[in-house]
Amino acid sequence: MKIKNILKGAVFGVFAVSGAAHAADVTLNALFMAQAAYSEDDIRNMTADFKAANPGVDVNVELVPYEALHDKIVLSQSANGYDVVLYDVIWPAEFAQYKLLDDVTDRIDDKTRKAVLSGAWTTVEYDGKYYGMPWIADTKFLFYNKDMLKKAGFDHPPATWEELETQAKAIKDKGIVDYPLVWSWSQSEAAICDYTTILSGMGGQFLDADGKPAFNTGGGLKALQYMVGTINDGVTNPNSREYAEEDVRRVFSSGQAAFALNWGYMYNLANDPAESQVAGNVGIVPAPGEAGVSKASAVNGSMGLGIPTKSTHKEEAWKYIQFLTSQKVQNKYAKLSLPVWEASYSNPDVIKGQEPFVNAAKTSFAVMAPRPTMASYQEASAVLQEALQNAMLGTATPTDALNNAAKTIADLQ
Template sequence: MKKSKLLMAAALGALVTTSPANAEKTQLSALFMAQAAYSEQDIETMTAAFEKANPSVDVKMEFVPYEALHDKIVLSHNAAEGYDVVLFDVIWPAEFAQYGLLTDVSDKINEATKEEILDGAWTTVEYGGKYYGMPWIVDTKYLFYNEKMLKEAGISKPPVTWSELTTQAKVIKDKGIVDYPLVWSWSQSEAVICDYATFLSAMGGEFLDADGKPVFQQGGGLKALEYMVDTIKLGLTNPNSREYSEEDVRRTFSSGQAAFAVNWTYMYNLANDPKESSVAGHVGIAPAPGVEGISSASAVNGSMGLGITSKSKHKDLAWKYIQHLSSKPVQENFAKLSLPVWKSSYDNPAVTKGQEELLKAAKVGLAAMYPRPTKASYQEMSSALQVAIQEALLGSKEPADALNEAADVAADLD
């Protein structure tokens, strides 16, 4: 009898040890970007709320610079322990679909959801008629300007054309208000391609023709690079721009060392935050300029989505996490660094209050977003173009020669 009681006690102890409350948690691994858009703290807070609502789940987050994001996703595909959820750029679905890196989630997205999200946002996750994730960051580049500097120079409003920007920058420089009125993210990376695409779209250029052949070396594409080079030759662009990322641009502008900057949405509230910026209260925002007779504004599609890797062992749970991060309540609660992808969010005072000027610019910018090419070999084409632009910016090659060489490389790709 005594032995029987001891056995029963042991059995009960085992049950307690393995009860659901004490069971080992399921771990999700997620990869994010450590720059622009949502901050690491924002994502950690979003995730903490998900874990609280799903106590059996533990999300392991990894943050890397944008430049490392693509290769991290690719290399993890054959790793023993890969990611479940990844943040990916609008330019990657073609490549990722070709090589089977992401899970097709078309059957998880209903028509109501499609209608409720901004049309342009869906281009971020769609390829070949299939959806490979949920839109999460809808973004483009805007023109930021220092209102105080413009006023000191006798300028009453920001430029609406790129030639007008050059004229205003000359006035500001000539008056000795700031040494280099312009600052850009022109390092040899995808950042410079985004600025180049903005100029190219304004000037009526194209990356590729209808047959997929490169044409960026002519017309608006050539004029775009010539404009970039001219701003350096004129002493208007901070020469360090050739090494700068978006964060360098934000810091330079926020420290009062530039009158104009082109950057993503996230810079608006940070540049207006006295804890982050010495020019807070003097920061204006407008759509990136256009070209008279060609365009009224310019913009590049810099949106990003969240997807499930094809090797994930927890696809249903990964999708649940993605649904949480991209949900309207979560996005509206964290709308200061990245605007929501939901149409109705723009009627919510909690989103619009204090961001009226940003949303005014966004209404124009998001509607004008120009896409970078959708092709599996985009990374290789972009790399060749980055080199060409850098050579022209450094003065080692003429813009036409540099772009022709990049076009020859691009022509040999698929």
């Protein structure tokens, strides 16, 4: 939904901060996502540590589903609602255009710039300026059930998309599991992330050199044809068309799939006996590549923390962001989301017990493909989501679905 349309219907007012804090104290209102990456317990524990170290600052933590995050940030601008917000890598262009986040370029020193993974900065950067600090470095990985692969006669996970479907067919033919593949292909941004992952590995691009839609040709078309093909071949769980990431984790963790594409947070949860029936039997590798084109596929699914322009506690907000994104804190909570700091990847405390996850990340983080950087991304994404869904439901061919989407998106630009 476009920002100007959201703001048009917003109710203007002053955000009331509850509580009987002393007048000299500051209360920050912080907005986070209640799915994937850091858990709610992680965020609340980090915040408790921050409050203990900063006794004059209180923090109200609000967590919402990813799908509500964008509009919550936009609507809050009418009511001075938040001091710190978590935002997706796809939103800086839009937020910069409407001046929703503070430009914090001058707050970030050279030492920090050099110490953070270079790719992580793309999460918060637009037009040469930084609108926050990278906090979640993430992409989609391929998870696999080791026992199912072994039963099917495979001694290694697939390295290409073609090999993935070949192994999935063999697993299905042997009756090991009904639907070897599970994905988050609901009509949402989750499907765009899976599509981008496959598109990137198949050499596709969203926009051409002139900024015009190009996803309806080459690797972009091949990616959707591949997705539809796995459904038609009976190796993809058809309910994937309704699934989000947590559905994928549930299905895979209950032993109902041999392969799953999901964010990194799933690795330790799927290997946790309290959370999973296949704990200890879960492997992780970079998403496959394409023979002669790529060795791995990845989408930039990273997120950053920023300060809304209407915050009245910007110094305290920046202190909170610095704390949450610090190497020390990220290293401590590195089980569901890996740090954005380069040195962390040689830290034994971070690596121990999750070596496969870290090794996969080293490869995947280096090849993360962006989704389009455009102020009208939300509208463009909605158009493409519908096109993917139409093709997967069989109401349009992949070619027709993407051609129609490309035309509509070109008109938005």
